[in-house]
Amino acid sequence: MKRTFKRRTFLQTTATAGVGAVFAGKFAELKLDAASGDHRPVVIASANGLQAAARAMELIKQGKDALDAVIAGVSLVEADPEDNSVGYGGLPNEEGVVELDASVMHGPTGRGGSVAALRNIMHPSQVARVVMERTDHVLLVGEGALRFARAHGFKEENLLTEEARQAWLKWKENLSPNDDWLPSHDINTKGIGKLLEAARRHYGTINCNAVDLQGNVSGGTTTSGLAFKIPGRVGDSPILGAGLYVDNEVGAAGSTGRGEANLLACSSVNIVEFMRQGKSPEAACRLACERIARQTKMKRLLDDDGRPNFDVKFYALNKRGEFGGASIWSGAKFAVNTGDTESRLVDAAFLYKRATR
Numbered sequence: 001m002k003r004t005f006k007r008r009t010f011l012q013t014t015a016t017a018g019v020g021a022v023f024a025g026k027f028a029e030l031k032l033d034a035a036s037g038d039h040r041p042v043v044i045a046s047a048n049g050l051q052a053a054a055r056a057m058e059l060i061k062q063g064k065d066a067l068d069a070v071i072a073g074v075s076l077v078e079a080d081p082e083d084n085s086v087g088y089g090g091l092p093n094e095e096g097v098v099e100l101d102a103s104v105m106h107g108p109t110g111r112g113g114s115v116a117a118l119r120n121i122m123h124p125s126q127v128a129r130v131v132m133e134r135t136d137h138v139l140l141v142g143e144g145a146l147r148f149a150r151a152h153g154f155k156e157e158n159l160l161t162e163e164a165r166q167a168w169l170k171w172k173e174n175l176s177p178n179d180d181w182l183p184s185h186d187i188n189t190k191g192i193g194k195l196l197e198a199a200r201r202h203y204g205t206i207n208c209n210a211v212d213l214q215g216n217v218s219g220g221t222t223t224s225g226l227a228f229k230i231p232g233r234v235g236d237s238p239i240l241g242a243g244l245y246v247d248n249e250v251g252a253a254g255s256t257g258r259g260e261a262n263l264l265a266c267s268s269v270n271i272v273e274f275m276r277q278g279k280s281p282e283a284a285c286r287l288a289c290e291r292i293a294r295q296t297k298m299k300r301l302l303d304d305d306g307r308p309n310f311d312v313k314f315y316a317l318n319k320r321g322e323f324g325g326a327s328i329w330s331g332a333k334f335a336v337n338t339g340d341t342e343s344r345l346v347d348a349a350f351l352y353k354r355a356t357r
């Protein structure tokens with residue numbers, strides 16, 4: 001495939017003496033349009049999305065729209081019983097019921113759709129797309145989302161695999177008094193909440209974003225959310241601006257990790273705005289991590305050095321096909337497929353280095 005990518009120099013993130021340097025918080029705007037040809041196709045995804053990225057790129061190379069490609073990619077993970085963070089096989093809520101969240105955004109038409117706390121439907125990202133295309137709404141939740149999915153012919157099935165049921169049972173049987181129902185506490189209270197039991201909490205999601213041959217950008221995020229959550233808990237994944245954001249003029253961003261922190265920061269829309277202001281995808285993701293670290297004030301969420309005791313990971317690409325990721329804690333990777341080789345895992349930038357054990 002012929003690469004149409006040309007590096008442009010108008011993106012200014014560093015000041016250069018005498019050549020119209022941009023200072024004082026003012027950045028050169030990222031201006032790209034699909035017609036400029038200044039883009040290259042790329043697919044990125046969270047680390048569990050190697051196969052998803054490969055599938056999406058296969059479709060993009062056939063000339064398919066980025067959103068078709070992203071949904072086909074994440075659908076593989078939604079249907080995979082081995083991935084217990086997404087769709088079928090996802091870990092259930094505290095009552096043993098799998099509840100799924102998903103969102104999609106389509107850059108060229110500026111539309112988006114999501115579902116939250118959806119039960120019994122294996123492909124929430126596909127339902128999110130139908131919300132986008134066949135309603136005047138953006139987000140449907142719970143029973144309403146399920147009825148809507150049924151009306152559109154989605155098949156209901158039990159999403160709880162035997163493995164996930166056993167994991168839930170183990171959790172239930174070993175439940176400690178520290179659960180999500182927190183006692184009255186103030187900013188200085190430490191030592192409460194299930195986050196203490198990091199090994200038992202399970203986050204996981206797939207976010208996948210793509211630029212297609214036309215230079216259009218789309219993305220999707222789909223998850224079973226936080227394992228053993230309070231029924232009805234909605235994370236960041238289905239919230240446009242938090243778990244996913246796409247702007248066809250700029251690029252796309254998405255997240256995995258502690259959704260509560262990201263819901264309070266609305267990081268994906270911020271990452272897209274940082275990129276619009278001239279930041280690279282990686283720098284933009286890092287800024288989002290820094291903001292979360294600054295915003296986290298409750299002692300129960302901080303370690304002894306005042307750093308968040310949880311992780312959030314961000315993945316971003318711009319319209320030119322540049323990509324990057326960052327997480328609060330070191331060790332994160334993300335999947336990339338640029339169409340010329342197989343999907344590969346790339347290291348994400350990070351704020352804090354994990355102590356090696």
Ligand code: ASP
Nearest residue numbers: 203204205235256257259
């Ligand atoms: N962000 C997701 C949520 O909070 C979970 C995850 O990505 O691990 O629901």
